[in-house]
Amino acid sequence: MYRKAISYSVFNSIAVLTLAAGSAATAQTLINGAGATFPAPIYQKWFSDFHKQHSDVEINYQPKGSGAGIAAVTDGTVDFGASDAPLSDAQLKTFQDKHGFPLLHFPTVAGAAVPSYNLPGIHSGLNFTGEALAGIFLGKITKWNDPALTGPNPKMKLPDADIVVVHRSDGSGTSYCFTDYLSKVSPEWKQKVGKSTSPNWPTGLGAPQNNGVAGQIKQTQYAIGYIELIYALNNDIAYGNVKNEAGTFVKPDLASVTAAAAGAAKTMPADFRVSITNAPGKDAYPIATFTWLLIPEQIKDANKAKDIKEFLQWMLMTGQNDAQSLSYARLPKEVVAKEEKAIANIK
Amino acid sequence: MLFLTGVCTLIAVSVLFFILGYLFQKGGRSLSWHFFTNLPAPTGETGGGMANAILGSGQVLALATCIGVPIGFTAGVYLAEYSGAAFASIVRFMTDLLNGVPSIVVGVVTYTLVVLKTGTGPLAGGIALGIMMIPIAVRSTEEFLRAVPNSLREGAMALGASHWKTIVTVVIPAAIRGILSGMMLNLARVAGETAPLLLTAGLSMYWNHGWSQPVATLPVMIYTDAIGPQQDLHQQAWAAGFVLLCLVLLVNVLARTVISRGIHKPR
Amino acid sequence: MVSSATVASGIRPQGRMLSYLSRLKTGDEIARLIALTAASAIVAITLLLVWNLWTVSAPTRAKFGWSFLLARIWDTNTDQYGALPYIYGTTLTSLLALVIAIPLGVGAAIFLAELAPPRISDAFTFLIELLAAVPSVVFGLIGIFMLVPILESSVVPPLKKSLSFLPFFTGPFYGVSIFTASIVLSLMIVPFIISVSREVLLAVPRDLREAALAVGATKWESTWQVVVPFARSGIFGSIFLALARALGETMAVTMVIGNTPNIKATLLAPGYSIAAKIANEFGEARGMVLSALVELGLVLFALTIVINGAARLLILMTTAKGTQQ
Numbered sequence: 001m002y003r004k005a006i007s008y009s010v011f012n013s014i015a016v017l018t019l020a021a022g023s024a025a026t027a028q029t030l031i032n033g034a035g036a037t038f039p040a041p042i043y044q045k046w047f048s049d050f051h052k053q054h055s056d057v058e059i060n061y062q063p064k065g066s067g068a069g070i071a072a073v074t075d076g077t078v079d080f081g082a083s084d085a086p087l088s089d090a091q092l093k094t095f096q097d098k099h100g101f102p103l104l105h106f107p108t109v110a111g112a113a114v115p116s117y118n119l120p121g122i123h124s125g126l127n128f129t130g131e132a133l134a135g136i137f138l139g140k141i142t143k144w145n146d147p148a149l150t151g152p153n154p155k156m157k158l159p160d161a162d163i164v165v166v167h168r169s170d171g172s173g174t175s176y177c178f179t180d181y182l183s184k185v186s187p188e189w190k191q192k193v194g195k196s197t198s199p200n201w202p203t204g205l206g207a208p209q210n211n212g213v214a215g216q217i218k219q220t221q222y223a224i225g226y227i228e229l230i231y232a233l234n235n236d237i238a239y240g241n242v243k244n245e246a247g248t249f250v251k252p253d254l255a256s257v258t259a260a261a262a263g264a265a266k267t268m269p270a271d272f273r274v275s276i277t278n279a280p281g282k283d284a285y286p287i288a289t290f291t292w293l294l295i296p297e298q299i300k301d302a303n304k305a306k307d308i309k310e311f312l313q314w315m316l317m318t319g320q321n322d323a324q325s326l327s328y329a330r331l332p333k334e335v336v337a338k339e340e341k342a343i344a345n346i347k
Numbered sequence: 348m349l350f351l352t353g354v355c356t357l358i359a360v361s362v363l364f365f366i367l368g369y370l371f372q373k374g375g376r377s378l379s380w381h382f383f384t385n386l387p388a389p390t391g392e393t394g395g396g397m398a399n400a401i402l403g404s405g406q407v408l409a410l411a412t413c414i415g416v417p418i419g420f421t422a423g424v425y426l427a428e429y430s431g432a433a434f435a436s437i438v439r440f441m442t443d444l445l446n447g448v449p450s451i452v453v454g455v456v457t458y459t460l461v462v463l464k465t466g467t468g469p470l471a472g473g474i475a476l477g478i479m480m481i482p483i484a485v486r487s488t489e490e491f492l493r494a495v496p497n498s499l500r501e502g503a504m505a506l507g508a509s510h511w512k513t514i515v516t517v518v519i520p521a522a523i524r525g526i527l528s529g530m531m532l533n534l535a536r537v538a539g540e541t542a543p544l545l546l547t548a549g550l551s552m553y554w555n556h557g558w559s560q561p562v563a564t565l566p567v568m569i570y571t572d573a574i575g576p577q578q579d580l581h582q583q584a585w586a587a588g589f590v591l592l593c594l595v596l597l598v599n600v601l602a603r604t605v606i607s608r609g610i611h612k613p614r
Numbered sequence: 615m616v617s618s619a620t621v622a623s624g625i626r627p628q629g630r631m632l633s634y635l636s637r638l639k640t641g642d643e644i645a646r647l648i649a650l651t652a653a654s655a656i657v658a659i660t661l662l663l664v665w666n667l668w669t670v671s672a673p674t675r676a677k678f679g680w681s682f683l684l685a686r687i688w689d690t691n692t693d694q695y696g697a698l699p700y701i702y703g704t705t706l707t708s709l710l711a712l713v714i715a716i717p718l719g720v721g722a723a724i725f726l727a728e729l730a731p732p733r734i735s736d737a738f739t740f741l742i743e744l745l746a747a748v749p750s751v752v753f754g755l756i757g758i759f760m761l762v763p764i765l766e767s768s769v770v771p772p773l774k775k776s777l778s779f780l781p782f783f784t785g786p787f788y789g790v791s792i793f794t795a796s797i798v799l800s801l802m803i804v805p806f807i808i809s810v811s812r813e814v815l816l817a818v819p820r821d822l823r824e825a826a827l828a829v830g831a832t833k834w835e836s837t838w839q840v841v842v843p844f845a846r847s848g849i850f851g852s853i854f855l856a857l858a859r860a861l862g863e864t865m866a867v868t869m870v871i872g873n874t875p876n877i878k879a880t881l882l883a884p885g886y887s888i889a890a891k892i893a894n895e896f897g898e899a900r901g902m903v904l905s906a907l908v909e910l911g912l913v914l915f916a917l918t919i920v921i922n923g924a925a926r927l928l929i930l931m932t933t934a935k936g937t938q939q
Binding site (some may be wrong): 511 | 648
């Protein structure tokens with residue numbers, strides 16, 4: 001009986017101590033966010049650097065997927081969200097109806113979804129057309145030596161082997177970007193599957209997260225999948241070039257992504273929701289996307305509102321310089337200018 | 348044939364060693380003092396650790412114990428000592444039901460009932476894990492209390508002790524070692540649960556601010572680091588996995604030492 | 615010290631109330647009330663859980679009814695939801711895990727209970743029970759990085775060659791599959807089978823063994839034909855305990871099963887379990903999708919209850935024949 005009492009008080013003291021440890025920091029503002037996994041590395045760096053400069057602000061970010069980020073910010077369980085996929089009109093309406101004010105989009109960086117593959121002997125430089133990619137992911141093109149693939153790659157020796165398709169099993173902004181592109185280049189894809197963070201994939205294996213897909217491609221011979229560029233670079237997986245709207249096979253890299261983003265900058269809508277897949281321009285990489293921070297227009301806590309606005313300003317001025325070293329494309333100047341003005345919309 | 352059974356045993360035992368060895372090789376070797384004292388650092392920076400996750404796990408488990416142990420223990424006492432009532436069979440049935448709830452479902456229910464009102468954090472995480480602790484706490488308490496011979500109870504009553512005094516001063520102390528060890532094993536088991544925490548505890552790169560603010564926990568950190576692209580974060584995930592496993596094994600060893608010194612339950 | 619519990623039954627209501635209050639003072643009643651409260655709390659929590667699952671899944675239950683269990687398509691974009699591939703994946707991986715774990719587990723339990731010297735038996739049992747404490751996310755990581763390469767290089771090719779006449783080992787193998795998930799699950803549940811079976815076997819009276827040996831049985835015959843049947847119900851109990859754990863396992867399975875809602879005969883194809891589906895999609899699920907996922911959770915819960923019920927029935931039936939447990 002007494003032993004139980006002792007173990008109880010031990011547990012309770014541990015709980016109290018941990019709470020005290022946390023409370024020592026409550027002089028600070030804690031801002032919670034959740035969302036896309038793709039930009040998580042640079043967000044973590046930004047939040048950490050910002051905290052070093054403003055020690056009373058802690059911005060916390062949990063990467064759990066674009067869809068989950070949108071859901072969390074709509075539920076109100078986080079202060080801000082993050083997503084590679086812009087909200088649809090329906091999703092915006094849901095947020096508006098629930099909270100009484102809109103959700104604002106702020107682009108942070110741009111990235112690329114690259115077709116990665118595991119073909120023995122072929123490391124880089126495989127050319128893909130949009131139709132070929134659509135055919136593969138529809139399950140129509142099943143062999144690597146299909147004419148749709150050998151055509152653009154006359155010098156490569158493609159094997160007579162079955163293609164193993166890999167896609168995301170969880171809701172993903174990367175999936176949205178990829179299917180958005182496929183919907184633009186293939187009417188059949190648009191009709192059968194469409195663009196979504198959780199498309200109803202006609203074929204292929206599902207792996208959770210970009211890393212899961214990368215791992216699966218690496219382990220499976222003759223596999224093909226789409227992952228963010230940074231995952232292909234970090235895991236040393238071969239990735240190919242994609243034919244863009246102007247007809248050139250463009251290699252995905254920071255320059256070609258920036259070219260795609262720049263093309264869109266001129267026609268950027270006021271709410272920053274724009275798709276930059278299949279962007280015009282001969283250097284533009286066609287499967288590119290912005291990634292956004294989703295900030296509610298009105299934030300109850302005045303401190304949080306002030307800190308978020310300060311962070312956004314800092315991100316646009318200083319944070320952008322970190323993008324290159326972490327393999328993200330920085331925002332075009334025009335977009336930065338527009339965004340700085342838009343920060344004032346947050347109340 | 349008998350030789351085959353020996354082979355089966357060797358296979359079962361060697362799996363544990365493989366896992367330990369693999370974890371040590373992948374993560375244990377990169378453990379340092381930093382790991383236990385520092386907050387996580389973003390990729391590319393060295394010196395990051397999982398101090399907040401270790402503390403966060405402790406916080407969540409402390410709450411889970413405060414929920415699971417009292418309810419489970421007292422209900423176990425009820426089932427063992429007052430089991431004449433028809434209600435007792437209902438309770439037993441419900442306990443079995445609760446035990447059968449998959450951990451992800453517990454997470455889902457806790458999300459809809461708690462997180463939507465308070466947000467993610469140690470409160471929600473502790474409630475989810477506490478619910479998971481209850482059935483096993485009930486079962487192990489009941490078992491060890493039943494194992495106490497009736498002669499002890501009758502002896503106490505013959506000396507004039509009332510029912511509740513008998514239970515508190517004679518029966519429970521006789522079974523306490525087994526019960527404590529059962530609780531420790533229970534704790535070790537929920538310490539490794541990831542699925543409910545993914546939905547209820549959130550994640551934090553800083554020290555926890557409060558019971559309804561996101562908190563870093565070891566299992567969720569492992570999962571999150573393992574799915575990122577950076578190799579240095581993978582290193583952290585393996586190291587954390589090794590630490591978690593060691594902590595869990597430590598509690599298990601402790602639990603078994605406690606029980607081996609007490610009353611053996613009859614086999 | 616004797617409480618006034620010996621109240622005659624024929625007294626007036628006020629009298630009964632008074633005597634109840636006086637019983638309260640002696641502490642017995644308080645203690646019973648406290649214990650009763652805790653027990654009721656459990657009933658309340660369980661009912662709350664089931665009620666919550668029931669109400670959140672109401673939209674899809676109303677829309678699909680029983681066809682939810684038999685439909686195959688799950689498409690959030692068109693709001694079509696079917697649970698069959700996930701039920702298939704869950705039951706198949708769990709059953710297969712049992713197929714692997716039962717011989718391994720019962721075999722090891724026999725060795726530890728009958729053959730091993732007591733110290734080795736205790737030491738090995740201790741180690742095996744530690745296996746049950748390994749966190750499931752660790753099992754998942756080990757599954758991906760250790761098991762999959764081994765399967766791809768040394769296990770699956772010979773299996774495919776020798777068992778190609780069966781439909782179970784045909785088709786391409788990508789590392790993640792029902793087969794891989796079943797193996798990981800079996801390793802996770804085998805400690806339960808070993809630990810409980812061993813205890814039950816140890817509890818079998820010596821006389822039975824000696825009697826068998828006395829009439830000329832070999833050690834193996836005595837074990838297999840006398841001791842094990844005697845402990846049968848306890849062993850079955852351990853199997854059902856293991857099965858319940860396998861059905862609900864989430865993290866390890868989602869990392870190695872392939873997350874593809876297939877229903878195929880071959881075990882080498884990837885699959886999808888209910889728990890993995892919920893874990894993957896819950897984060898972003900709202901509205902109809904959320905309802906469908908929660909209904910999936912309800913299905914899993916129901917599956918576990920049915921199996922537990924069957925287990926109890928089995929144990930009741932076999933216990934009647936005089937076996938121990």
